[in-house]
Amino acid sequence: MKRFEPKTARFEERVRESFNRQTLMKTIGARLLRVAPGEVAIELPFHDGLTQQHGYLHAGIVTAIADTACGYAAYTLMPEEADVLSVEYKINLLSPARGEKFIARANVKRAGRNLTVCEAEVFAINDDKEKLVAAMLATMMAIRGID
Amino acid sequence: MKRFEPKTARFEERVRESFNRQTLMKTIGARLLRVAPGEVAIELPFHDGLTQQHGYLHAGIVTAIADTACGYAAYTLMPEEADVLSVEYKINLLSPARGEKFIARANVKRAGRNLTVCEAEVFAINDDKEKLVAAMLATMMAIRGID
Amino acid sequence: MKRFEPKTARFEERVRESFNRQTLMKTIGARLLRVAPGEVAIELPFHDGLTQQHGYLHAGIVTAIADTACGYAAYTLMPEEADVLSVEYKINLLSPARGEKFIARANVKRAGRNLTVCEAEVFAINDDKEKLVAAMLATMMAIRGID
Amino acid sequence: MKRFEPKTARFEERVRESFNRQTLMKTIGARLLRVAPGEVAIELPFHDGLTQQHGYLHAGIVTAIADTACGYAAYTLMPEEADVLSVEYKINLLSPARGEKFIARANVKRAGRNLTVCEAEVFAINDDKEKLVAAMLATMMAIRGID
Numbered sequence: 001m002k003r004f005e006p007k008t009a010r011f012e013e014r015v016r017e018s019f020n021r022q023t024l025m026k027t028i029g030a031r032l033l034r035v036a037p038g039e040v041a042i043e044l045p046f047h048d049g050l051t052q053q054h055g056y057l058h059a060g061i062v063t064a065i066a067d068t069a070c071g072y073a074a075y076t077l078m079p080e081e082a083d084v085l086s087v088e089y090k091i092n093l094l095s096p097a098r099g100e101k102f103i104a105r106a107n108v109k110r111a112g113r114n115l116t117v118c119e120a121e122v123f124a125i126n127d128d129k130e131k132l133v134a135a136m137l138a139t140m141m142a143i144r145g146i147d
Numbered sequence: 148m149k150r151f152e153p154k155t156a157r158f159e160e161r162v163r164e165s166f167n168r169q170t171l172m173k174t175i176g177a178r179l180l181r182v183a184p185g186e187v188a189i190e191l192p193f194h195d196g197l198t199q200q201h202g203y204l205h206a207g208i209v210t211a212i213a214d215t216a217c218g219y220a221a222y223t224l225m226p227e228e229a230d231v232l233s234v235e236y237k238i239n240l241l242s243p244a245r246g247e248k249f250i251a252r253a254n255v256k257r258a259g260r261n262l263t264v265c266e267a268e269v270f271a272i273n274d275d276k277e278k279l280v281a282a283m284l285a286t287m288m289a290i291r292g293i294d
Numbered sequence: 295m296k297r298f299e300p301k302t303a304r305f306e307e308r309v310r311e312s313f314n315r316q317t318l319m320k321t322i323g324a325r326l327l328r329v330a331p332g333e334v335a336i337e338l339p340f341h342d343g344l345t346q347q348h349g350y351l352h353a354g355i356v357t358a359i360a361d362t363a364c365g366y367a368a369y370t371l372m373p374e375e376a377d378v379l380s381v382e383y384k385i386n387l388l389s390p391a392r393g394e395k396f397i398a399r400a401n402v403k404r405a406g407r408n409l410t411v412c413e414a415e416v417f418a419i420n421d422d423k424e425k426l427v428a429a430m431l432a433t434m435m436a437i438r439g440i441d
Numbered sequence: 442m443k444r445f446e447p448k449t450a451r452f453e454e455r456v457r458e459s460f461n462r463q464t465l466m467k468t469i470g471a472r473l474l475r476v477a478p479g480e481v482a483i484e485l486p487f488h489d490g491l492t493q494q495h496g497y498l499h500a501g502i503v504t505a506i507a508d509t510a511c512g513y514a515a516y517t518l519m520p521e522e523a524d525v526l527s528v529e530y531k532i533n534l535l536s537p538a539r540g541e542k543f544i545a546r547a548n549v550k551r552a553g554r555n556l557t558v559c560e561a562e563v564f565a566i567n568d569d570k571e572k573l574v575a576a577m578l579a580t581m582m583a584i585r586g587i588d
Binding site: 024090092094095109110117119132135136137 | 445531533535536551558562573576577578581
């Protein structure tokens with residue numbers, strides 16, 4: 001995988017501060033795992049208040065952790081004066097999201113001045129075994145000053 | 148807009164029963180508004196436990212109500228023996244999701260035996276004025292028996 | 295549908311000039327129909343050199359006319375100093391693209407300073423009857439100066 | 442990368458036969474390179490009849506080779522009685538498609554009985570150096586009998 005150079009030494013601190021302001025992540029019980037240049041992983045334990053009609057994790061929550069991982073993967077490569085917004089994403093739900101916990105892993109495919117393209121995979125974990133349940137391709141934008 | 152013929156007279160009851168089994172919808176405070184053949188609308192009041200880092204509604208929650216509206220719009224046209232699953236979707240976040248409440252409106256673009264394609268728009272509402280904040284294009288699948 | 299104000303009176307002339315520089319459009323035999331603020335339509339007669347393995351129009355060509363229509367719909371609203379590039383798009387192929395000719399109709403959903411989001415529908419035409427064969431949701435970017 | 446088991450020993454022959462029926466591939470000058478279980482690569486020399494307005498390869502042609510590579514990557518894993526159709530795809534255009542030739546490489550992320558999800562990357566080649574210009578995430582469908 002390509003190696004990226006962060007534009008600020010505070011890239012991880014900035015991601016963790018911003019993540020902590022996302023009240024949704026606290027509401028659903030998600031936490032940041034890995035934060036590296038161009039890469040972020042987020043973990044979410046299953047909770048029975050987050051399901052769709054069959055008792056699996058709702059696709060919207062699968063998407064929320066994948067989107068957040070993509071956004072912060074992009075953010076690790078942005079300069080101090082920039083913030084990050086999601087422009088758009090597409091996600092394929094590959095298997096029912098049935099698991100004790102879930103991990104979303106995102107990485108940057110191309111970092112531009114304004115737009116950064118990321119991909120993420122979400123895995124369901126049961127008995128320490130991972131199964132791929134979703135794949136995302138996302139476009140993130142650096143915003144400077146007013147949003 | 149094209150008119151659709153439901154395959155069961157219980158289409159609305161089926162949607163409402165299934166929606167009530169989605170614990171996520173209760174957790175976030177969403178409720179079903181309109182259920183008509185090929186069309187579903189869902190309302191979500193803003194809540195400060197559902198935000199991203201700037202205090203707006205998190206894109207994952209915007210997506211969750213759009214996905215759910217698309218899924219049930221497709222489900223209104225499915226026969227009694229079928230259930231619905233999200234195959235994939237793409238969403239553009241058009242404006243910051245800042246509002247007192249939000250409405251996702253979905254309609255079916257093409258209903259097939261196995262796959263149904265839907266689109267949804269999500270609006271933010273402030274002082275009774277609607278602003279478009281997201282647009283989704285989604286593929287839903289009818290499943291028969293166990294997946 | 296929302297009405298848009300073009301930023302230059304030459305919006306149609308600019309679209310037609312740019313379209314004429316797209317050698318692919320000439321190669322496949324496509325031509326511009328309607329050019330209005332925020333809206334563009336493109337027509338393509340079927341040709342048996344443009345097919346996939348069953349003799350229908352190849353999805354890549356369905357996509358090419360939808361993408362071009364979206365790009366120029368966005369371009370009608372851009373200022374004189376800007377050019378347009380495709381950032382990304384998603385397309386659903388709804389029915390086999392079997393027809394005497396095809397029309398792609400695009401319109402702008404949201405025009406921003408840098409990014410413009412468009413949607414397009416592609417119709418197959420047989421005996422003067424239109425059938426929807428594809429739906430696209432696309433993100434276009436205004437570029438100023440060299441990329 | 443995951444290893445896949447083809448369901449027929451004729452998987453490569455079937456892909457090459459079907460590719461040869463795609464008249465678009467001949468029209469644009471594309472040819473099949475690698476065909477392996479779950480993987481297909483397609484090469485396209487640049488031709489000045491395939492451009493967008495700046496003289497680069499048109500996004501629709503970038504898409505056409507990525508879509509075709511995804512479709513045949515899925516097809517390598519389908520049984521004898523099935524044919525393949527594109528359901529939908531999303532593509533990000535990461536850099537201007539400027540090159541002497543282009544290679545689309547696709548691989549299967551998940552193969553199901555009816556739906557197969559693939560990803561593809563398209564590279565521009567100049568002086569034997571590859572540059573990533575596009576990334577696709579696609580859904581393909583197995584069809585049996587009449588579509």
